[in-house]
């Protein structure tokens with residue numbers, strides 16, 4: 183990194199330019215607008231852009247053709263490239279160290295799926311089961327959504343499609359059902375248990391308490407918040423509250439097979455500091471990918 | 485963002501924050517500020533209360549214009565309402581609520597299980613039909629949705645029902661083959677019942693950000709929407725993206741979902757909605 187004191191004039195002579203607040207001003211505004219249009223939360227946009235701007239100003243970059251192969255890139259383009267790098271780093275930083283998105287434990291690993299209504303928890307439970315089967319594991323699914331019409335049937339159908347057992351006890355509270363399921367897993371040689379819970383609002387105190395009860399009784403090794411890629415500004419508030427109450431191991435963003443930009447991922451990551459674990463890329467059970475930051479970063483930046 | 489020299493910087497920032505965090509989006513936020521700037525005097529633009537009330541009024545008028553007044557069930561029998569939208573937004577649950585509402589008004593309702601794809605979709609709808617005391621029609625799993633809805637409409641005529649509520653599978657608007665499937669459903673119902681579908685309602689999740697505009701645009705272009713239902717407004721999201729939808733497409737907002745039970749449905753009211761944005 184060349185010192186910030188590198189003069190602009192000297193830089194020009196060597197085919198280089200120092201990035202200044204002035205020559206990247208348009209790019210900064212464009213990035214702000216683009217991130218807002220991508221549904222990144224407004225305070226996160228401000229923090230992120232200010233931080234990248236501070237990093238960028240004073241950098242000396244190549245902006246002139248060096249006669250052979252270097253393309254002429256404007257200060258604006260350099261700033262955008264720095265944004266992409268920073269965005270990737272923010273989205274995926276610590277996860278590179280974690281080789282495995284799921285924390286496993288012997289003899290039984292537990293995964294708890296939580297989130298707002300309709301985000302894709304039940305479908306993703308099926309997808310995780312499919313992923314675990316490929317990893318030579320023996321999942322057991324728990325239909326702990328006792329409210330939604332045919333929620334238990336829905337999970338049972340997915341279990342049948344995969345040849346994976348689904349545990350459900352009619353008339354039993356979710357926290358007890360999940361605890362019984364762990365016992366059942368141990369007794370029947372299943373090594374991963376996934377709790378599918380009902381969708382709920384973060385402001386529904388009674389239902390949030392139910393999640394705390396499940397966590398209390400079963401101590402899950404993984405708690406994943408399932409978030410819809412099309413979520414808007416409010417995603418941050420939901421994620422913060424779920425994280426405050428539980429806390430979360432990470433989150434899974436679904437429905438990325440559409441054209442939603444997915445900016446909520448940046449907001450949630452920035453505010454909770456929890457990692458993105460998986461991406462849902464379709465309606466069928468094979469459409470689950472382990473999270474990689476590059477694709478999502480360029481999608482959010484637009 | 486919006487550069488208005490007449491509005492003091494901190495007030496502008498405050499107002500922008502309210503609009504943007506409510507998911508109105510950059511474009512709509514700028515448009516609203518632009519229009520009130522023309523309506524208000526220099527002095528008024530510096531007063532927080534006046535500025536906010538003016539923007540609220542502008543939001544109300546954009547929504548009212550698209551709203552075109554109170555909605556009434558089409559005067560045909562049976563009236564066919566097709567529910568469409570992306571995955572997980574609340575289509576099936578909204579049909580359950582509408583079935584309950586119309587049944588309570590003394591109408592005979594038939595719900596059609598047009599989602600032949602998703603696990604237990606037909607079972608879910610059947611439970612809602614039972615709760616509402618509505619007739620129910622489903623085909624074999626995996627059957628062509630257009631055929632199922634066609635048969636449901638034939639049954640509706642035989643039974644003499646007043647309203648058919650046709651459920652469809654959730655689908656992302658970017659999937660051409662799935663959008664074509666919906667176009668086929670629309671064509672086919674028109675063959676069995678004159679003028680059907682009489683209503684095509686797009687269901688939009690209240691927590692959705694700017695993608696809702698893209699959803700509305702594509703579904704409108706493919707099918708011609710006659711109304712929008714905004715769900716999950718019992719949460720903390722404001723659903724402001726419908727202001728952008730109203731301004732751009734002029735499709736009326738018809739209902740709002742405020743919970744998961746049969747009673748949790750309200751008629752959309754532009755004034756109430758605009759007020760809640762700033763409340």
Ligand SMILES: Nc1nc2c(ncn2[C@@H]2O[C@H](COP(=O)(O)OP(=O)(O)OP(=O)(O)O)[C@@H](O)[C@H]2O)c(=O)[nH]1
Nearest residue numbers: 299300301302303304305381437462463464571572
């Ligand atoms: N296109 C697409 N659809 C998805 C994806 N994940 C889930 N879905 C769909 O989203 C809809 C809702 O999925 P569910 O699994 O029922 O969601 P849920 O969170 O369990 O819903 P509740 O239990 O009611 O809160 C279904 O139509 C799924 O097929 C995805 O990655 N892409």
Ligand SMILES: Nc1nc2c(ncn2[C@@H]2O[C@H](COP(=O)(O)OP(=O)(O)OP(=O)(O)O)[C@@H](O)[C@H]2O)c(=O)[nH]1
Nearest residue numbers: 299300571572573574575576577654716741742743
């Ligand atoms: N809080 C709240 N939840 C709602 C509302 N409307 C629907 N839901 C919930 O959202 C989830 C999804 O509802 P569905 O009716 O299955 O949505 P859908 O659009 O038919 O889903 P797919 O058919 O899978 O695309 C369920 O858990 C519903 O109970 C609402 O107004 N408020």
Ligand SMILES: [Mg+2]
Nearest residue numbers: 303304327333
């Ligand atoms: Mg579910």
Ligand SMILES: [Mg+2]
Nearest residue numbers: 575576599605
């Ligand atoms: Mg449905």
